[in-house]
Amino acid sequence: xxxxxxxxxxxxxxxxxxSNDLTVIAPNLAPAAAQLHQEMLDFSREFGHGQxxxxxxxxxxxxxxxxxxxxxxxxxNLAPMPQDLPPMRPELVELGMGEPxxxxxxxxxxxLVLAVNRHVSPMITDWSDLCRPDICRRVAVPPKxxxxxxxxxxxxxxxxxxxxxxxxxxxxTNYTPLDINKxxxxxxxxxxxxxPAFSRTYRNDNGTMVWPRSGAWCVGLVACLKRDPHPDxxxxxxxxxxxxxxxxxxxxxxxxxxxxxxxxxxxxPARPPRDTLQWVGWDAVCALGSPVALPNAxxxxxxx
Numbered sequence: 001x002x003x004x005x006x007x008x009x010x011x012x013x014x015x016x017x018x019s020n021d022l023t024v025i026a027p028n029l030a031p032a033a034a035q036l037h038q039e040m041l042d043f044s045r046e047f048g049h050g051q052x053x054x055x056x057x058x059x060x061x062x063x064x065x066x067x068x069x070x071x072x073x074x075x076x077n078l079a080p081m082p083q084d085l086p087p088m089r090p091e092l093v094e095l096g097m098g099e100p101x102x103x104x105x106x107x108x109x110x111x112l113v114l115a116v117n118r119h120v121s122p123m124i125t126d127w128s129d130l131c132r133p134d135i136c137r138r139v140a141v142p143p144k145x146x147x148x149x150x151x152x153x154x155x156x157x158x159x160x161x162x163x164x165x166x167x168x169x170x171x172x173t174n175y176t177p178l179d180i181n182k183x184x185x186x187x188x189x190x191x192x193x194x195x196p197a198f199s200r201t202y203r204n205d206n207g208t209m210v211w212p213r214s215g216a217w218c219v220g221l222v223a224c225l226k227r228d229p230h231p232d233x234x235x236x237x238x239x240x241x242x243x244x245x246x247x248x249x250x251x252x253x254x255x256x257x258x259x260x261x262x263x264x265x266x267x268x269p270a271r272p273p274r275d276t277l278q279w280v281g282w283d284a285v286c287a288l289g290s291p292v293a294l295p296n297a298x299x300x301x302x303x304x
Contacts, residue, residue, distance in 0.1 A: 004056035004230025007032045009040045010221060011110060013197035014253040018240075025239050026232035029056065037145040044289070048072045054226040056233035059107060059240075061219045062147055063289030069104055069224055070286055078103045079225040082234065086241055089260040091273040097218070100282050104224045107240045108249045109256035111216035111268070111277065112148075115192045115199035117184050118208050124191050126213040131160055136167035140180045140192035144173050147219065150288055152193060155217060155280065181207065196254040196267040211269050215278040218256065220285070 006029045010018060022031055032055070035043070044062035046052050047069065054077055058065070072078055080102040088098050088106065099105060116124045124130070130139050142148040152171060156164035175183060180192040185202040192199075199209040223240065225233055239245055246259040254265045256277065269276055 002028070002230070004029045004233050005032070005053075006030065006057045006233065006236065007043065007055040007060070008057070009035055009043070009060035009062075011195060011197070011253070011255075013195075014249065014255065017248065017252075021239060021245070022236060026236040029230060029232040029236060037143060041145050044068070045291075048077060054078070056226055056230040057223065057237060058226075059221055059223045061110060061221050063151075063285045065289065066104075066220075066222055066282075067286045067289030067291075069222070070101065073101060073103045077227055079227050079229050081105050081225070082238075085238070086259055088258045089262075092256070092258060092277075095274060095277060095279050096281055097220070097279050104222050105237070105241070106258055107221040107223050108246070108253075108258055109218040109220050109277075110195055111211075111218055111254070111256055111265070112151075112193055113196055113199060113216050113267075114210040114212055115181060115184050115194045116208055116210045117187055117190055118206055119187070120190045124210060127156065127217075128160060128163075128214070130156070130167050130191060131163045135190045137170045138190035139167055139171050140175055140183060140189045141171045141173055142177050142180070142193065143175070147288070148193060149173050151217070151219070154284070154288055158280075196265065200267070209267065211267065211276070215276050216268075217278050217280075221255075 006022060008018060008031060019031060022029060040060060040062060044060060044065035047065050048054055081104065085105060092098065097109065114124060124135065129135060141152050149171065153168045156168055177194050177198040180189065180194060181198055181202065183189050184192055184207045185204050187206060196209060223237055225237065241259065243259060243261065246257040246262040249255040250257045250263050250265050254267050256265065
């Protein structure tokens with residue numbers, strides 16, 4: 001059988017199992033080489049452009065990819081999603097998280113939470129606290145080759161206006177998520193933006209994960225198929241939306257599963273999703289990925 005291609009750029013905490021599953025379930029689907037963040041960003045910016053071939057199956061969370069995907073929908077480059085895939089769970093649809101297009105599906109939503117130094121007083125409990133004078137110059141966000149600096153700037157500006165000006169201008173983007181964890185543990189930062197898997201555990205127990213009171217920000221892992229995809233691409237897409245894999249995302253990966261019967265992650269507070277999650281909307285995701293969107297936030301000085 002001929003070989004297809006898969007480009008799957010996902011969080012490290014779920015990457016190994018996902019790659020192993022791909023090898024077993026879709027052996028005729030060749031995965032792309034391991035990607036650096038800059039390579040993921042470049043791929044997303046170039047998705048569908050020029051002579052770049054669209055993979056049989058693509059999954060990533062970069063807004064530039066979502067923007068380009070939406071531009072391709074009317075050009076015949078993509079295959080509509082199989083109609084018998086399980087629908088998104090209604091609690092997420094009610095929040096406006098349902099896909100606005102038949103050409104892509106969300107595999108899961110990545111919740112963005114706060115990693116906080118335990119000794120900050122008063123304690124940081126929500127995104128608004130990052131605007132405090134004692135905090136706003138001590139916040140770390142993953143590097144500018146990830147979606148996070150732009151996402152942070154857009155969301156904080158939208159939610160808190162002028163109050164967020166100083167924290168946006170002074171975010172430190174010099175550290176990877178794991179290094180942000182270490183720097184918070186060492187007391188060099190008061191807080192950082194992270195995912196639950198990277199913000200739970202601290203070597204010296206000086207940090208803690210905080211699920212913001214107003215809700216975790218969500219980023220969607222978006223899957224699409226090229227026109228006339230390799231059969232293994234469709235087969236693996238079905239696996240990613242299966243009960244087994246969705247349970248894994250929730251229980252092990254701490255992602256928000258999109259299948260209705262799967263449990264919510266243990267890290268998620270026992271409140272209704274409308275009080276626990278924040279969603280910016282698909283139009284905002286596309287706007288953030290547009291070539292005319294604001295450039296990545298600059299790197300602030302090293303932690304001090």
